[in-house]
């Protein structure tokens with residue numbers, strides 16, 4: 001059976017070893033992610049960017065869960081709703097917005113992927129793949145490598161409850177369980193796969209109950225309870241790091257927006273449902289928790305709000321100012337050996353030049369010129 005975890009105490013961080021500073025940083029990340037996400041919708045509706053797929057309603061679960069990892073050491077294999085996860089793991093608002101605008105300098109893919117296909121090798125963030133659930137197998141592969149190399153790294157991968165029904169998820173969970181791999185599987189259950197409600201996706205209430213079938217622990221957490229999410233994730237990460245194998249965590253979240261900017265959710269969700277789902281938003285709940293604990297004073301809140309506003313403005317202005325990818329480069333770097341000699345893509349070390357890509361000295365010491373020949377290894 002999946003266990004239920006919930007953490008609500010008066011001095012919230014203490015039992016979890018979270019300092020006041022850390023708690024406020026978690027709150028900052030939740031509000032920052034929300035503000036960037038809201039800006040993305042405005043930009044899309046204003047015709048500035050092509051597509052949005054939102055993390056609104058998932059932020060609290062993502063920050064709580066991702067905080068349990070060691071950034072720069074561990075690895076994550078996210079999905080398209082992982083905006084807060086990626087912020088928590090080191091990506092910046094500029095990084096996210098460059099992807100939204102599909103700019104040449106976008107660190108995720110140099111503008112080659114759809115928006116929200118996050119990735120950042122320097123931060124150990126594996127690039128999002130469009131076919132859902134493929135990231136789960138990639139995560140298990142990284143975890144196997146970590147185990148063989150004895151690096152002490154933990155891998156965390158994220159998916160929706162709809163995607164958890166893919167064969168890839170079963171294969172990944174089974175293999176990881178057999179080999180006691182250091183991986184944590186996160187299901188963010190928002191009750192829908194596009195317009196399909198979870199009752200038509202799953203024949204049981206909790207995806208986490210399936211963990212028993214693999215012989216691993218399964219945990220259900222309230223995704224609006226940021227600290228409950230942190231507690232569950234920390235236990236799972238500790239288990240994975242100490243050789244205890246994988247855990248499946250299911251965070252019950254809500255999707256506050258349509259599936260994407262191409263979806264009209266009022267055609268399949270009632271006004272009453274949309275209203276009542278607002279009560280499951282982690283942002284006001286976390287805010288109240290920190291206000292009641294005396295941490296989020298009006299001054300602190302105002303300074304976080306000002307910093308968030310400035311970061312969103314800066315990211316938007318920066319992304320607006322950046323170049324589009326040069327169409328002549330569209331087929332570069334499709335394969336590792338297929339990039340032009342001496343040129344480095346934005347995701348492999350930037351920063352890029354004004355033209356979009358950084359030129360490096362060739363092994364014989366000669367800087368390569370523009371119009372590079374193909375065939376070099378990057």
Ligand SMILES: Cc1ncc(C[n+]2csc(CCOP(=O)(O)OP(=O)(O)O)c2C)c(N)n1
Pocket residue numbers: 081130131132159160161162163164190192193194259
């Ligand atoms: C293999 C595959 N099948 C179908 C799709 C189209 N698709 C994109 S998102 C999505 C719904 C996924 O729902 P869920 O896993 O619950 O995640 P959520 O979007 O609710 O966060 C589908 C069917 C896809 N991208 N890949």
Ligand SMILES: [Mg+2]
Pocket residue numbers: 160161162188189190191192193194
């Ligand atoms: Mg879903």
